[in-house]
Amino acid sequence: xxATAIAVSGLVKTFGPTxxxxxxxxxxxxxxxxxxxxxxxxxxxxxxxxxxxxxxADAGSVRLLDGDPWRDAVALHRRLxxxxxxxxxxxNLSGGEVIDLLGRLRGGLDPHRRADLLERFQLDPRKKGxxxxxxxxxKVALVAALASDVELxxxxxxxxxxxxxxxxxxxECMEEERKAGRTVLLSSHILAEAExxxxxxxxIREGRAVETGTLADMRHLTxxxxxxDLERPAAGLDKLPGVHDLxxxxxxxxxxxxxxxxxxxxxFLRRLTDFGVRDLVSQPPTLEELFLRxxxxxxxxxxxxxxxxxxx
Amino acid sequence: MKELTGTGRLFRLALRxxxxxxxxxxxxxxxxxxxxxxxxxALYPTQADLDQLARTAQGVxxxxxxxxxxxxxxxxSTYGGATxxxxxxxxxFLIGLMSLFLVTRHTRQEEESGRAELVSAGAVGRYAxxxxxxxxxxxxxxxxxxITALTFIAVGLxxxxxxxxxxxxxxxxxxxxxxxxxxxxxxxxxxxxxGMAFAVLGVAFLLRAxxxxxxxxxxxxxxxxxxxAERFRPFxxxxxxxxxxxxxxxxxxxxxxAALLVRRDQGAGVLPVRPGPATAAPGLRSxxxxxxxxxxxxxxxxxxxxxxxxxSFGAIAQDMVQAASEDPETAEMxxxxxxxxxxxxxxxxxxxxxxxxxxxxxxxxxxxxxxxxESEHRAEPVLSTSxxxxxxxxxxxxxxxxxxxxLLVTGGLVAGVAHGLRAGDLGGELPRxxxxxxxxxxxxxVVAGIAAALFGLLPRLVVGxxxxxxxxxxxxxxxGELLRLDQWVLDLSPFTHLPRVPAAEVTATPLAWLVVLAVxxxxxxxxxxxxxDLSSA
Numbered sequence: 001x002x003a004t005a006i007a008v009s010g011l012v013k014t015f016g017p018t019x020x021x022x023x024x025x026x027x028x029x030x031x032x033x034x035x036x037x038x039x040x041x042x043x044x045x046x047x048x049x050x051x052x053x054x055x056x057a058d059a060g061s062v063r064l065l066d067g068d069p070w071r072d073a074v075a076l077h078r079r080l081x082x083x084x085x086x087x088x089x090x091x092n093l094s095g096g097e098v099i100d101l102l103g104r105l106r107g108g109l110d111p112h113r114r115a116d117l118l119e120r121f122q123l124d125p126r127k128k129g130x131x132x133x134x135x136x137x138x139k140v141a142l143v144a145a146l147a148s149d150v151e152l153x154x155x156x157x158x159x160x161x162x163x164x165x166x167x168x169x170x171x172e173c174m175e176e177e178r179k180a181g182r183t184v185l186l187s188s189h190i191l192a193e194a195e196x197x198x199x200x201x202x203x204i205r206e207g208r209a210v211e212t213g214t215l216a217d218m219r220h221l222t223x224x225x226x227x228x229d230l231e232r233p234a235a236g237l238d239k240l241p242g243v244h245d246l247x248x249x250x251x252x253x254x255x256x257x258x259x260x261x262x263x264x265x266x267x268f269l270r271r272l273t274d275f276g277v278r279d280l281v282s283q284p285p286t287l288e289e290l291f292l293r294x295x296x297x298x299x300x301x302x303x304x305x306x307x308x309x310x311x312x
Numbered sequence: 313m314k315e316l317t318g319t320g321r322l323f324r325l326a327l328r329x330x331x332x333x334x335x336x337x338x339x340x341x342x343x344x345x346x347x348x349x350x351x352x353x354a355l356y357p358t359q360a361d362l363d364q365l366a367r368t369a370q371g372v373x374x375x376x377x378x379x380x381x382x383x384x385x386x387x388x389s390t391y392g393g394a395t396x397x398x399x400x401x402x403x404x405f406l407i408g409l410m411s412l413f414l415v416t417r418h419t420r421q422e423e424e425s426g427r428a429e430l431v432s433a434g435a436v437g438r439y440a441x442x443x444x445x446x447x448x449x450x451x452x453x454x455x456x457x458x459i460t461a462l463t464f465i466a467v468g469l470x471x472x473x474x475x476x477x478x479x480x481x482x483x484x485x486x487x488x489x490x491x492x493x494x495x496x497x498x499x500x501x502x503x504x505x506x507g508m509a510f511a512v513l514g515v516a517f518l519l520r521a522x523x524x525x526x527x528x529x530x531x532x533x534x535x536x537x538x539x540x541a542e543r544f545r546p547f548x549x550x551x552x553x554x555x556x557x558x559x560x561x562x563x564x565x566x567x568x569x570a571a572l573l574v575r576r577d578q579g580a581g582v583l584p585v586r587p588g589p590a591t592a593a594p595g596l597r598s599x600x601x602x603x604x605x606x607x608x609x610x611x612x613x614x615x616x617x618x619x620x621x622x623x624s625f626g627a628i629a630q631d632m633v634q635a636a637s638e639d640p641e642t643a644e645m646x647x648x649x650x651x652x653x654x655x656x657x658x659x660x661x662x663x664x665x666x667x668x669x670x671x672x673x674x675x676x677x678x679x680x681x682x683x684x685x686e687s688e689h690r691a692e693p694v695l696s697t698s699x700x701x702x703x704x705x706x707x708x709x710x711x712x713x714x715x716x717x718x719l720l721v722t723g724g725l726v727a728g729v730a731h732g733l734r735a736g737d738l739g740g741e742l743p744r745x746x747x748x749x750x751x752x753x754x755x756x757x758v759v760a761g762i763a764a765a766l767f768g769l770l771p772r773l774v775v776g777x778x779x780x781x782x783x784x785x786x787x788x789x790x791x792g793e794l795l796r797l798d799q800w801v802l803d804l805s806p807f808t809h810l811p812r813v814p815a816a817e818v819t820a821t822p823l824a825w826l827v828v829l830a831v832x833x834x835x836x837x838x839x840x841x842x843x844x845d846l847s848s849a
Contacts, residue, residue: 049692049846052695052696054692054695054696054845054846055845055846056843056844056845073695073700073701074698074699074700075698077696077697077698077699078698080696081696082693082696084689084692084693084696086689087689087693088688088689088690089690090606090690091501091503092588092606092609093588093605094587094588094589094590095588096588096589096590096591096592097588097589097591097592097593097596098592099592100591100592100596101592101596101597101602102693102694102697104592104596104597105597105598105599105694105697105698105699106697106698107698124587125590125591126587126588126589126590127587127588128585128587128588130501130503131585141693144693154696
């Protein structure tokens with residue numbers, strides 16, 4: 001096993017006139033939980049389908065577990081499990097039958113883990129496919145994937161139909177996967193989820209990776225929100241480097257809030273202490289803000305839609 | 313009545329929702345009716361031509377294979393009577409099909425999707441969904457009846473007969489709206505509700521197919537609404553009282569529905585949903601096992617249908633000999649069907665080719681399962697396991713190929729036993745009839761191969777394309793010779809190339825070529841599928 005589970009570079013995929021992927025780069029290290037983030041339509045599912053050999057790349061190179069996902073699909077699929085974003089089951093097969101079938105087609109699944117996961121996800125395996133809700137169909141696919149003995153899990157928005165309790169169960173499962181040393185590629189547009197679960201992230205927009213690294217790496221690129229309650233009215237804060245959206249409130253101008261570039265935070269705080277700090281609250285940037293930054297810079301006026309997407 | 317509150321609004325909702333679907337159904341069925349009348353008028357310009365047609369109708373009328381599909385001819389010597397002969401049986405079937413689909417669409421499917429719950433929380437009575445849906449189906453049928461009757465009058469058919477014909481067809485078709493109103497109460501899901509109502513429609517068609525083609529069983533036609541529409545005799549001395557039958561049956565069905573409806577919860581069916589097994593059977597571990605599991609129910613349904621058809625036609629083959637000896641026109645017609653054997657053999661060959669076409673329709677349906685699995689996102693989880701694409705697609709093709717073979721064996725066995733027992737020579741007749749059924753297999757496989765090739769190479773067109781190809785093949789085989797089409801057109805159908813066993817000797821060469829063609833088509837489909845993207849659109 002090598003250190004890189006997935007290596008994608010310059011990946012292009014077009015559907016007719018639409019360029020769904022436009023030179024995408026993505027690297028997933030072995031043993032990490034990697035978040036693959038972007039709004040709907042950014043190309044996440046297309047990328048995953050290419051990684052599974054369901055679609056064929058038009059250009060670029062794709063390596064998955066040291067194989068070619070198109071040519072070596074069958075051999076590679078023995079070593080991975082996939083949960084599609086849209087899980088559709090056979091109407092007349094029970095959930096338990098589907099779990100067993102998919103597990104066996106992958107090369108076997110652990111019956112104890114299967115029973116444990118059914119219990120934790122509170123899934124009734126006797127119900128027929130057509131009677132499951134969206135969330136329960138997703139649980140069927142998740143149990144089938146998590147109970148399989150594989151090296152790599154590819155999960156496409158796995159929690160989009162789960163309620164908050166089940167999301168917690170899912171997060172526990174991901175923690176176990178990480179400890180077990182399995183590699184996970186997890187696509188999501190729910191940012192809080194990726195923040196909690198992922199070691200590293202790749203953010204994709206319009207078919208291109210716009211950011212990749214650990215959350216700490218990205219915080220370095222971002223701004224921290226600072227609220228301060230001062231003893232004396234502050235002056236000259238707006239002249240400091242790296243300070244944005246400065247607001248001075250309160251009757252005498254003693255309540256200050258600002259967005260500060262993380263690199264300039266030290267200078268800003270030193271200056272604040274000159275005015276006597278009574279109270280200080282600083283918030284690390286959320287992924288929502290990362291998104292906002294990327295979509296605010298969007299050239300074709302789609303920033304508004306993207307911002308709304310990011311807030312969801 | 314407050315239980316009907318909101319019916320008017322739901323009726324208008326149905327109109328709004330289905331303005332395109334309903335228009336398409338109405339236009340399609342209207343076009344079908346108009347083209348029959350127009351074709352008769354164009355093809356038989358003089359009364360002498362019509363009289364000739366009427367004699368042909370009597371001759372062809374003795375051929376149960378034709379009557380089974382087209383219904384009996386009562387008076388083909390007028391334009392109206394000839395149109396009724398061509399139109400009534402298939403048209404009532406299609407109207408019934410439309411009516412049952414539309415009822416399910418506006419009742420059970422709305423409940424299944426959860427949309428009905430949203431609406432029923434408002435000021436909507438218990439019967440409003442069903443009443444609104446039925447009202448909508450009645451309105452669609454009324455519109456179809458009105459424009460069709462006006463069209464018939466406009467092309468010069470007598471007004472009374474035109475109105476009578478559409479009235480009889482629409483009323484009897486509406487019976488199946490009533491049937492669907494029952495089945496949507498029984499099950500919780502639209503698919504089985506449609507399936508059950510369609511099964512009733514199929515039985516109605518089959519009852520009259522047997523009743524119309526076998527004189528001693530003609531009472532069977534009186535058990536079928538499609539038979540009632542025929543026996544109403546439009547343009548051939550209308551029997552107005554027959555219209556009371558569908559009206560009475562509809563009334564009974566509606567009373568039954570009202571009783572069923574109050575015995576169930578919103579979203580539930582009268583029948584409880586049975587849970588499935590918690591674990592899969594040990595055998596469910598390969599793509600072939602999955603394909604079999606998904607397709608076995610369909611195959612069972614077709615097997616029952618083919619067995620009934622084989623039984624009923626096998627049992628009457630011996631009677632054809634009698635009919636031909638009494639009526640020179642019938643004998644003449646049989647000799648035109650081709651082959652050199654006895655009347656019974658010629659008849660059997662025609663029936664077996666009909667069973668071959670049923671098997672071809674099954675094979676197309678079985679192959680198209682590939683496409684619905686793909687487009688409804690059920691192929692994706694399987695193909696992301698260690699199942700090769702060829703293995704997955706090949707499994708369904710194998711089911712289609714073996715399933716159609718088993719249908720032919722069933723039809724041949726049942727028809728052979730029935731005919732052998734009546735002819736008093738089971739050991740002699742059974743192998744000949746079975747052989748005549750099996751000889752259809754290469755042609756069936758070619759039709760399945762066309763569907764497979766389309767699936768691999770033109771997946772977006774496969775559903776329409778495969779059914780269209782089957783339609784062309786069946787049209788050529790059923791009416792090609794009657795219409796005296798050119799030989800090159802007849803040659804387009806693989807069934808044209810089959811030896812007419814048992815009325816002729818088996819010739820291996822065309823069979824071998826057809827098998828080669830089927831294999832090439834299937835291989836092209838598999839190769840295309842291996843190279844292309846999975847697509848849902």
